[in-house]
Amino acid sequence: MAELHLTVLDPAGLHARPAAQVVRTAGRFLSRITINVGDRTADVKSLIALLGLTIRPGAEITLAADGPDDDAALAALLTELGAAVQPSQSDAEQT
Amino acid sequence: MVGLVLISHSSSIADGLRDMVLQVAGSDVIVATAGGTDDGRLGTSAPRIAAAIRSTLEGGPDGTLILLDLGSAALSLELALEEFDADERARLRVSEAPLVEGAVLAAVQASVGATLDEVAEAAAGAASMQKMPTD
Numbered sequence: 001m002a003e004l005h006l007t008v009l010d011p012a013g014l015h016a017r018p019a020a021q022v023v024r025t026a027g028r029f030l031s032r033i034t035i036n037v038g039d040r041t042a043d044v045k046s047l048i049a050l051l052g053l054t055i056r057p058g059a060e061i062t063l064a065a066d067g068p069d070d071d072a073a074l075a076a077l078l079t080e081l082g083a084a085v086q087p088s089q090s091d092a093e094q095t
Numbered sequence: 096m097v098g099l100v101l102i103s104h105s106s107s108i109a110d111g112l113r114d115m116v117l118q119v120a121g122s123d124v125i126v127a128t129a130g131g132t133d134d135g136r137l138g139t140s141a142p143r144i145a146a147a148i149r150s151t152l153e154g155g156p157d158g159t160l161i162l163l164d165l166g167s168a169a170l171s172l173e174l175a176l177e178e179f180d181a182d183e184r185a186r187l188r189v190s191e192a193p194l195v196e197g198a199v200l201a202a203v204q205a206s207v208g209a210t211l212d213e214v215a216e217a218a219a220g221a222a223s224m225q226k227m228p229t230d
Contacts, residue, residue, distance in 0.1 A: 016119060016199070017118070017119055020119045020120060020199075020203045023203050023204075023207065024120070024121065024203065024206050024207055026207075027206075027207025027208065027209075028207070045207065046204075046217070047199075047200050047203040047204065047217065048200050048217060048220040048221070048224060051224065052224070052225070054228035056228075
């Protein structure tokens with residue numbers, strides 16, 4: 001199990017195109033990957049679930065991966081998100 | 096990879112949606128269009144639909160999800176489907192989803208290697224997708 005705590009910087013939030021890229025990246029990994037914002041959690045491999053969260057600029061999100069390739073999955077997602085996010089104050093932590 | 100067929104009365108809609116889908120889901124997604132009539136008018140054409148379906152089925156064994164706009168598109172599609180045998184029909188699924196949203200959601204799911212059932216399910220979710228955020 002690995003987690004990343006991030007703040008969304010993109011002024012448009014996590015909108016359709018980057019969200020689709022995130023889903024496609026997540027789809028390459030075996031691990032179950034979820035995204036949490038506030039009290040809501042969605043499967044990162046489902047675009048409709050991800051768009052349903054309406055992630056706004058400034059939102060604090062947690063990406064969590066659980067499975068044989070969880071660390072690699074989060075690293076790939078962080079690369080994919082690029083400048084759209086930054087690590088939150090609490091820093092990325094791995095358990 | 097599961098392919099998509101986009102059927103619209105307007106070739107501009109079908110082709111424009113294809114552009115949008117390829118940009119969101121990646122240019123390797125299999126998308127064929129059947130927009131307008133043979134002579135370039137607004138409408139749908141069973142032969143054009145059949146040709147589009149045929150091209151996606153030839154692209155691989157994983158099947159094809161068909162999305163359409165409204166009205167007589169369904170009638171033309173029914174006619175087009177008659178050209179396919181039972182084995183081919185088993186690899187085809189017709190989506191009830193709204194065309195634009197359904198196509199985008201389906202294409203993203205197809206691009207990650209999802210099955211025809213999973214791609215169809217993703218498209219079906221488009222019907223209940225909210226346009227404007229609630230919070």
